[in-house]
Amino acid sequence: MLAGKLGLSLASVHASASAVWPPTGLAIGALIVGGRRLWPAVLLGAFVVNITTAGSIATSVGIAVGNTLEALVGAWLVSRFAGGRHLFERPRDVFKFALIAGLSTMVSATIGVTSLEFGGYAAWTEGGRIWWTWWLGDVVGALIIAPLIVLWTQPPVFALERRLEAVGVLLVTVLVGALVFWERGMLPVPFIAMPPLIWAAFRLGVREAATLIVILSGIAVSATVRGLGPFAV
Structure with missing residues (x-):
């Protein structure tokens, strides 16, 4: 939740859309390492962050569902096509992860922006700009934070x-x-x-x-x- 508050504090085009969104990487990384059974924690954390920042209960639920589906889709695709927890052992899996990050984050951006528009918290004419910022922030979070979570699940061995x-x-x-x-x-x-x-x-x-x-x-x-x-x- 702290990461979510930090991300939303950097929001510019809309209070619920930030160009830097670390929770996406945290969620995807956690589900890759700990399994998709952790999805309730992602759902709860996303809901609490949004309901205490902006919007209504309905929009917060919609955004939380989008964030959770994003993490589930991303983690499943990585496990299915990119080596799971071992995805950084082969260059081709790293490229697959980057592609998966770009695709799975579209889920959250689409559901989140649609929830705001139907809830009256975002103008339909601004949807494209908000979606782009939302998606970009989620991609950045996935590409930067998820590798850190996955790679540090095993202790380093250094001389x-x-x-x-x-x-x-x-x-x-x-x-x-x-x-x-x-x-x-x-x-x-x-x-x-x-x-x-x-x-x-x-x-x-x-x-x-x-x-x-x-x-x-x-x-x-x-x-x-x-x-x-x-x-x-």
């Missing part, structure tokens, strides 16, 4: 020198991210933040790279909403 290297890459990532996104004009090109991620992927592993992506994304989002960095409008 001491690799642990020191991991700490070093983490510090470099945070430093570069701060210079790119928080310091005006210091490093205006966001692609400068890519080398630490590439280093982590090749030297440390996909789990560590996924972790750094989440950290760097957090730095970028926190700066952008404050009008800082190359992505600020």
Whole structure:
């Protein structure tokens, strides 16, 4: 629920639609790891977040159902076609996961926006713009957060020198991210933040790279909403 509140605090085009929505990744990742039997927790969490933010009981139920179906569809497709919990062991399964993330999130965006429109909380003429923002936020959440959940279900095994290297890459990532996104004009090109991620992927592993992506994304989002960095409008 905390992740949901955080996501909705970044909403722009509508109070119920955010371009950054971590709960999608949390839900899909949890269902991949823990099984689809966890869907009631997704439903309850989504309902509580929405009913305490905006809309009515009816629209909150509709949105919660959409979020739950999105997670169920995404987790089922990953388990059926992309290797389940082992989806990051083969490149082709990673590409399948990206495709699944794009497809399954359409469920939540469509049901959610339709619920708002029928409930009178969104104009029909604004539906397309809200849908696009909703879908984009869910895709971002799925691609960034779900890998973190899946990859960290098993404890990492590092030699001491690799642990020191991991700490070093983490510090470099945070430093570069701060210079790119928080310091005006210091490093205006966001692609400068890519080398630490590439280093982590090749030297440390996909789990560590996924972790750094989440950290760097957090730095970028926190700066952008404050009008800082190359992505600020």
